[in-house]
Amino acid sequence: MRIDLLAGTVYRPAVMTPRVPTILVFDSGLGGLTVFAEVLKARPDARFVYAADDAGFPYGRLNEDVLVARVLAVMERLVSLHAPDLVVIACNTASTLVLPALRQRFAVPFVGTVPAVKPAAAVSRSRRISVLATPGTVARDYTQDLVRTYAGDCQVTLVGSRHLAAYAEAELTGRPVADTDIMAEIAPCFVAEDGGRTDAIALACTHYPLLRDRFDRLAPWPVAWIDPAPAIARRVVQLLGGPLAVHEGEEDALAVFTSGAGMTAALCAALSARGLPRIDIEAMPLSTA
Known part of the structure; x- marks a missing residue:
């Protein structure tokens, strides 16, 4: 059974008070x-x-x-x-x-x-989407269940990046990463076949939007990058x-x-x-x- 990780489970509605949370x-x-x-x-x-x-x-x-x-x-x-x-x-x-x-x-x-599979499928016109995540998130049953539930009519490419999170951390700590290194991690997300190509990519690690400007510049064609934030x-x-x-x-x-x-x-x-x-x-x- 899939648990909605965003929704909470048994909490009562929050009671507003004059103090800020x-x-x-x-x-x-x-x-x-x-x-x-x-x-x-x-x-x-x-x-x-x-x-x-x-x-x-x-x-x-x-x-x-x-x-x-x-x-x-x-x-x-x-x-x-x-x-x-x-x-x-x-x-x-x-x-x-x-x-x-x-x-x-x-x-x-x-x-x-959670991996933003549902919104990626919702915006895709080509019905070809990718999920860019860590290897652990790609392997989780939860991710597979999201794909079956919300993207059953899409061709979904799951890409487990081993280095992007560390690259994002390096950039913020003042250690620039080469374009070629970043491109090597995102390239498998871009699939063109049978006259169609990927048009939406779910960023299923919160580190990845830190590199969004680099992704836009390096992408071989424009796509919708889906950020869950x-x-x-x-x-x-x-x-x-x-x-x-x-x-x-x-x-x-x-x-x-x-x-x-x-x-x-x-x-x-x-x-x-x-x-x-x-x-x-x-x-x-x-x-x-």
């Missing part, structure tokens, strides 16, 4: 910045914590039991420290695997991230309500890292430009024992 946006690294940007636009009055479990990045290298235990442990610390009113899991890998355990453990509502922001508003008119953001958003090992001047500047001028290190080394 605290929203925690969580990812294994920097990809969730694309989701944070959309949620920030939707609730500019909220208090925000952006948490990057960079000590565990990339999550795709962890086996499933280790990944579930890791996310639960990190979330335990984050919920205790920041008392969020809602948590956004801005990571496809964690959402498709860990959300049921998170919802069982914590009372706070969670909004997840706007839909996630809409779901946050459904659960928490719209911004309170009498409030503006009262404090700067906070970025929290579990190692900070990749912190550079370029990354600090990039975070500040994206609305995260405050940075804390909440050290949580990864243990796979």
Whole structure:
């Protein structure tokens, strides 16, 4: 049975109060910045914590039991420290695997991230779409179920990129990546056969929209790139309500890292430009024992 990761499960409708909510946006690294940007636009009055479990990045290298235990442990610390009113899991890998355990453990509502197969199929005229994801997300039964349910009349190409997430992180930390390296990762998404060609590509890793300008420039032909972040922001508003008119953001958003090992001047500047001028290190080394 497929669980709707965006919709939540047993939560009562949120009760609006005069105080603004605290929203925690969580990812294994920097990809969730694309989701944070959309949620920030939707609730500019909220208090925000952006948490990057960079000590565990990339999550795709962890086996499933280790990944579930890791996310639960990190979330335990984050919920205790920041008392969020809602948590956004801005990571496809964690959402498709860990959300049921998170919802069982914590009372706070969670909004997840899923491969945008349905909207890609909805916009495609050629009925040829691609899903650009990590290898782990491509292999998940959840992804296969989405394809069967929402894109049964489409020719779907599943592309598991091993390097794009790391390339996005490198770019933000001031280490430019060559066009040829990026093109090698996205080229399998572009399929032309039998007189038709791919016209929609679902970006099924939140890191990938960070490279969107490069994708547009390198693409062999124009396509619709489907980013799930706007839909996630809409779901946050459904659960928490719209911004309170009498409030503006009262404090700067906070970025929290579990190692900070990749912190550079370029990354600090990039975070500040994206609305995260405050940075804390909440050290949580990864243990796979």
